[in-house]
Amino acid sequence: MNNQRLIRRMVRRETHSSRAAASVLAATVLLALCLWLALEAVLMMAGVPALLASPGDTGRWLAGLPAATIPGWLAAAGVGIALLGVVLIVAGMAPGRRPRRALASDRCAVVVDDDVIAAAVSRTVQLSSGFAPGQVTTTVAGRSARVQVRPTSGLALDAGALTAAASSELARYGLATRITPAVRVASSGAVGQ
Amino acid sequence: MRRTNRALNRTLLIVLGLLLAAGGALVAAAGFLPTEADAWAATASTLLGQASALLSSAPLPGPVRSWWAVAWVGGLLLAAALCVAWIASQGGGRTRRLAQEDDGGRGTTVVDVGLVSAAVKNATADNRLVVATAVSAWELPRTTGLQLRLQARQGASPGDLAGTAEDLVTGIDAWLGDQIPVLVRITSGARTATARRGRVQ
Numbered sequence: 001m002n003n004q005r006l007i008r009r010m011v012r013r014e015t016h017s018s019r020a021a022a023s024v025l026a027a028t029v030l031l032a033l034c035l036w037l038a039l040e041a042v043l044m045m046a047g048v049p050a051l052l053a054s055p056g057d058t059g060r061w062l063a064g065l066p067a068a069t070i071p072g073w074l075a076a077a078g079v080g081i082a083l084l085g086v087v088l089i090v091a092g093m094a095p096g097r098r099p100r101r102a103l104a105s106d107r108c109a110v111v112v113d114d115d116v117i118a119a120a121v122s123r124t125v126q127l128s129s130g131f132a133p134g135q136v137t138t139t140v141a142g143r144s145a146r147v148q149v150r151p152t153s154g155l156a157l158d159a160g161a162l163t164a165a166a167s168s169e170l171a172r173y174g175l176a177t178r179i180t181p182a183v184r185v186a187s188s189g190a191v192g193q
Numbered sequence: 194m195r196r197t198n199r200a201l202n203r204t205l206l207i208v209l210g211l212l213l214a215a216g217g218a219l220v221a222a223a224g225f226l227p228t229e230a231d232a233w234a235a236t237a238s239t240l241l242g243q244a245s246a247l248l249s250s251a252p253l254p255g256p257v258r259s260w261w262a263v264a265w266v267g268g269l270l271l272a273a274a275l276c277v278a279w280i281a282s283q284g285g286g287r288t289r290r291l292a293q294e295d296d297g298g299r300g301t302t303v304v305d306v307g308l309v310s311a312a313v314k315n316a317t318a319d320n321r322l323v324v325a326t327a328v329s330a331w332e333l334p335r336t337t338g339l340q341l342r343l344q345a346r347q348g349a350s351p352g353d354l355a356g357t358a359e360d361l362v363t364g365i366d367a368w369l370g371d372q373i374p375v376l377v378r379i380t381s382g383a384r385t386a387t388a389r390r391g392r393v394q
Contacts, residue, residue: 078221
């Protein structure tokens with residue numbers, strides 16, 4: 001496997017979920033069901049009273065289910081089971097992106113958490129305009145970085161300069177998909193900064 | 194970079210989801226439509242009859258009564274074993290051994306992850322961008338991969354941290370005399386939140 005392909009594979013595995021948790025959960029439920037059915041069958045063969053229901057009782061219960069249950073409840077249970085199935089199908093098909101992304105690099109795969117990028121953007125904006133640390137908060141999600149600024153009371157603020165500072169910081173990383181900063185200046189100011 | 198078979202995970206989840214969705218639709222139909230409920234009862238009683246006919250078709254002496262019951266238990270145990278195998282296939286592939294070279298029958302040189310880990314800790318001790326490091330190794334198809342985790346100080350630029358990482362990797366390459374695949378993770382964590390903010394230089 002050549003280097004670039006290996007790097008792409010490592011980045012892909014690191015930025016997407018492996019669905020291990022969902023798989024372990026599904027397998028555990030399935031395992032419990034199989035073991036219970038096997039145990040009931042063995043108990044019946046040994047002539048010991050059933051744990052919850054013998055295989056024959058379970059079969060007859062399933063066969064008589066529509067007759068023994070209020071139709072509304074049966075329909076609701078069916079919809080619930082089908083929804084659980086849809087959740088599993090979505091878990092199997094959705095990309096499962098994690099909040100992290102790859103930085104450009106020739107030698108190694110570099111993957112950064114989104115909140116590290118957000119903290120760096122906050123700090124750049126804060127230093128570019130002489131704010132105190134608490135006055136700038138940034139959230140990075142998907143292709144946008146929302147920068148929220150609480151201005152110092154009584155001082156004029158150039159939102160364009162803040163956006164430029166955030167953009168130039170983001171441009172340094174060489175991200176595969178660009179993040180566009182959106183600066184929002186709060187209407188209330190901070191006093192005494 | 195664990196060894197989890199992700200395609201298998203997704204395929205099995207989709208198959209299970211389809212089965213559950215189909216079963217749920219059947220139950221819901223039996224609840225909504227009286228004709229479906231009647232069909233359910235008719236089909237179920239036929240199936241029960243066939244099952245008991247099957248059980249008596251291969252009789253066994255004693256309390257077990259039928260070979261088919263034995264086969265049923267065997268099938269269930271096989272399915273349970275497959276579930277255990279599915280659970281066991283998650284993760285894995287982590288190793289302590291980063292590199293290994295045989296020296297023509299005179300001996301084997303093994304580089305342990307701990308060596309690189311200590312070197313990286315030492316190299317980043319004075320680095321104001323990094324609050325903590327962790328190094329681990331994974332088995333890849335033909336080689337071993339190295340994962341280098343850098344915990345960033347609050348507000349440290351990922352660009353600068355990537356530069357630091359490249360320097361570290363260059364050093365490791367020179368040390369090992371070979372380029373192994375490296376994954377660099379720049380993260381935030383508990384230490385990021387509690388450590389002091391970096392001063393403006």
